[in-house]
Amino acid sequence: MSKWILMPDSFKGTMSSQEICQIMRDALLCHVPDAEIVSIPVADGGEGSVDAFLTAVGGHRVEVECTGPDFRKVTGFYGLLSDSYTAVIEMAAAAGLPLMEGRLCAEGATTYGVGELILAAIQDGAKRIILGLGGSATNDGGCGCAAALGVRFLDGAGDAYIRRRLDRLCRIDISRRTPLLEGVEIVAMCDVDNPLCGPSGASAVFGPQKGAGPDMVAKLDRNLWNLSEVIRQDLGMEIADTPGAGAAGGMGAGVMAFLGSRLQMGIETVLDTVGFDDKLPGTTAVLTGEGRIDGQSLRGKVVVGIAHRARKAGVPVIAVVGDVAPGAERAYQEGVTAIVSTNRRAVPWEVACQSAKADLYAALEDLFRLYNAFRTSK
Numbered sequence: 001m002s003k004w005i006l007m008p009d010s011f012k013g014t015m016s017s018q019e020i021c022q023i024m025r026d027a028l029l030c031h032v033p034d035a036e037i038v039s040i041p042v043a044d045g046g047e048g049s050v051d052a053f054l055t056a057v058g059g060h061r062v063e064v065e066c067t068g069p070d071f072r073k074v075t076g077f078y079g080l081l082s083d084s085y086t087a088v089i090e091m092a093a094a095a096g097l098p099l100m101e102g103r104l105c106a107e108g109a110t111t112y113g114v115g116e117l118i119l120a121a122i123q124d125g126a127k128r129i130i131l132g133l134g135g136s137a138t139n140d141g142g143c144g145c146a147a148a149l150g151v152r153f154l155d156g157a158g159d160a161y162i163r164r165r166l167d168r169l170c171r172i173d174i175s176r177r178t179p180l181l182e183g184v185e186i187v188a189m190c191d192v193d194n195p196l197c198g199p200s201g202a203s204a205v206f207g208p209q210k211g212a213g214p215d216m217v218a219k220l221d222r223n224l225w226n227l228s229e230v231i232r233q234d235l236g237m238e239i240a241d242t243p244g245a246g247a248a249g250g251m252g253a254g255v256m257a258f259l260g261s262r263l264q265m266g267i268e269t270v271l272d273t274v275g276f277d278d279k280l281p282g283t284t285a286v287l288t289g290e291g292r293i294d295g296q297s298l299r300g301k302v303v304v305g306i307a308h309r310a311r312k313a314g315v316p317v318i319a320v321v322g323d324v325a326p327g328a329e330r331a332y333q334e335g336v337t338a339i340v341s342t343n344r345r346a347v348p349w350e351v352a353c354q355s356a357k358a359d360l361y362a363a364l365e366d367l368f369r370l371y372n373a374f375r376t377s378k
Contacts, residue, residue, distance in 0.1 A: 002284040003036040004028060007276075009043075009302040011291035011322050014356045016048060017041035018055055023357060024287055024320075027364035031372055040274050042288075042302050045189035045266045046134030049090045050079035053130070056274050058082035064120045066113035067148075069095045069137040070103065076113055078121045086273065087126035089117050091248060092135035095144075097210070100137045104211025106203075106220060109138040111251060115148025118259075122180045129186045130269055131255065133248040137210055139203060139220050141166065141196070141227045142254015150177040151258050166223035172234045174258065186261035189269045191301070194246035196239060196253045197225045202246035210249070224250050231257045267305030276306075280313040285337070289320035295327025298334060307335030320363060322356070340367055 006028075008020040015023075021039040028035050043052035050061060059081035068074035076094040078087050090096075094113030097104070118129055138144070143153055143166065152160045152173040195201050203212065203220035212220060227250070228240040237257050239245055244263040245253035255261035271277070280286075288306045298304050307317045316337040321328075324341050331339065342363040343352060352359070 001034045001036055002032060003038070003282050004032075005038045005040065005276075005279060005283055005286045007040045007042055007286060007288045007302075007306055008320070009288070009290040010048065011289075011356060014291065014322070014353045015360070017043060017052055019357070020289065020360065023360050024364060027361050028287075028368060031365065031368035038279055040270075040276070042267065042270055043132070045090070045132030045191065047090060047092055047096070049132040049134075049189070050077065050088050050093070053081060053088045053270075053273065054079045056270075062120070062124060064117055066094045066116040066120075067110065068099045068113055069109040069111075070100055070105070071110060071112075074099055074113065076117050078117050080121070080124055080126065081273075084125055086128045086130065087121035087124070088130045088132070089114070089121060090132045090134070091145075091251060092132070093117065095138045096135045097137045104137065106137070106139040106207050106210035106212040106249070107216060107223075109140065109210070109249075110144035111136070111138050111140055111142055111249075111254070112144035112148045114142075114251075115145035118145070118186075119149060119178065119180065122184055127184055129184060130189060130273065131186060131261065132189045132266070133251050133255075134189075134191075136248040136251060138251070139207060139210060139212070139224070139249035140254075141202075141224050141250035142252075142258060143227070145251070146177075146254060146258035149181065149259070150174075152176060166227050167219075169226055169230050172230055172258075174235070177258070181259065186255060186259050187269055188247075188252065188255045188261045188263050189266040190244040190247045190252055190263040191266045192247050193243035195241045195243065196228055196245040196250055197221050200246070202248075202250045205246065206249060224253075228253065265305065267302045271305065271309055276309055277313070280310060280315050283310075283313075283315045285316045285318055286310050287318050287320060291321065292323040292325055293319060293321045293328045293331060293339060294325035295330065298327075298330055303336060304331060304334045307331065311335030318367065320360065320367070322352070
């Protein structure tokens, strides 16, 4: 009997990680029927993170009425994992772009509902929060989230507010932050290293996709710079240039400054939570993958994150991917054993995605036929 770990990322816009796991499982059992299979779907902190964790380690989904990014009430959710100790929250469940229903307004959108989800999870018994930073419609530096948890943002007149106007922010008062946060570990899944401000910051890089034109981007950047100055003044933290501070409209900075969170690459969070290292002994190979592998995949992405851990245990890693782009060869130096492409013909993505599942299965069949050939030749 051989043991295989299936741990793919999603093929964005084509297949979820859960779907890929199932296709990998079907193809593997067809050619290696006695295989022991461990399926661990991966998500990067954006949409699908809760379901991926629940599938991987068990638990249940909890729905909560909360404040949406445009201050209307929405039905958000979190996942309470099987240990009844860890909760997984996608900030997009309360502050995501789709919740704006096309009425994008980066300046006015709030993360208040994210704080409400955190509070609900803690009240449900969670002592560890995994917060996925991704897919947000917001650019408020996490102030809305913090306000929902009791942090007060004061203007020059001493008046508290949660809407917009970070340019008027003069003082941050954390003395009324809910005591329920004491003893709670918050880990933010963050796969970008953008600073809070400047040409590589939250506003400049992510603002346009949230409806901000050039003038608004400049204003949003000034707002976040002011926020960083008040954080330095009142909380004693130099946050502006911290890698990841600009994630999700500055939410990275906010969770560090207001909630004492640490930022961690998404794949590292997943690997730790599912106990990946403990599953490696006796494993024949790890099958992972993503829609496209290139030079960017070396920057803390799923495939290389898995390869680093597996290499220490001497376990081969096979990346099954949609597209192999320049720079992908450097993955071999990071511990990837082989890269297999599912693209069996040169066609545009719009055409390829229509047969993506069949192409994935066919590529896996070739892989497992090769595996059987080597196994029987020994």
